[in-house]
Amino acid sequence: MAPSFILPRDGGSSVSLQDFAGKKLVLFFYPRANTPGCTKEAIDFTRLAGAFAKDGTAVLGISADSLKAQESFRDKHKLAVPLLSDERREMLEAYGAWGEKSMYGKSFLGIIRTTVLIDAKGRIAKVWRNVRVDGHAEEVLAFARTL
Template sequence: MSKKSRKKSSKTPSSIATAKKKAPTKRATTQTKSAKTQRTPATKSTKTIAKAGSHKAASKQLNSSKSASAPAGAKSALTEGQKAPAFRLPRDGGDVISLADYAGRKLVLFFYPRADTPGCTREAIDFTRLADAFTTAGTAVLGISADPLKAQEKFRDKHKLAVPLISDEKHEMLEAYGAWGEKSMYGKTFLGILRTTVLIGTDGKVAKVWRNVRVDGHADQVLDAARSL
């Protein structure tokens, strides 16, 4: 055998061995890529599920907060022409006053946020100033707030008010007449008394409603409306 033949034969086993070694390496690489490919979708699907879950949780929180706040801020559907809601509440001096006490008479109810504050004081003084004119027009006038009786009486005495002041600490009358709801101040929203006035006719029905009242000149407007009934 020639030297060239020996060299070729000696190279052949080596080449075969090398090929065998390389083959498994390629298969391993393929399996590794396959494994990575399988793991990648699983990771993405997990993230997708997590995002979906967090989105549902956020939606529940938003929905629950909306449902909780809606009734609180809802106003009464009190409209002109409907029967005035009945009430029976304490007034300054310790007596109890009710809608039935004014049957057959015209009645003005002015709802104010808080006793002895600037706007409420001007409004109560204006109605007091026109008390005789309202009497001549056959119309009684009552002031209502959520202040306790002691605060109402102090308010009356300090400013010499001549109109009865009703205390509605439980907000029952305020809600019935649509004078209790959401208010905002300095970027914050809260529940409170909405300055409102209601004129009730001799038939016991709501003749006129003033909402978001501006104090200046308001009592005179209400007097004109009472006279026209």
């Protein structure tokens, strides 16, 4: 079963797993707003938002950025998917998107680009770890359509 969550989202309200009961849900965890890979990923999910909705699949983006940063990111790139803020990293840890990373030979803790697809019964149907952004949103949509 997918871990429960309640997080603040851009626009000032809160979002919980229960809000999507009976629907498929994509959670894409990204390291930082306004960085090249994260921007491309969020734009790709926005571009396909209508196709996901037509398939009965909701999409949420999650990072540890503040709500202010999430709202700026949304506005700057005209993003249509809700962006959640997990500054305490509780959801990131629960879904395995927080862990050890390596860059230029140095190890550190951070957000591992991860996507989780939850089926309409609240079960994790598929997890993509260490996501490569190019073509990823299309791959997630194709898999969601099989459920």
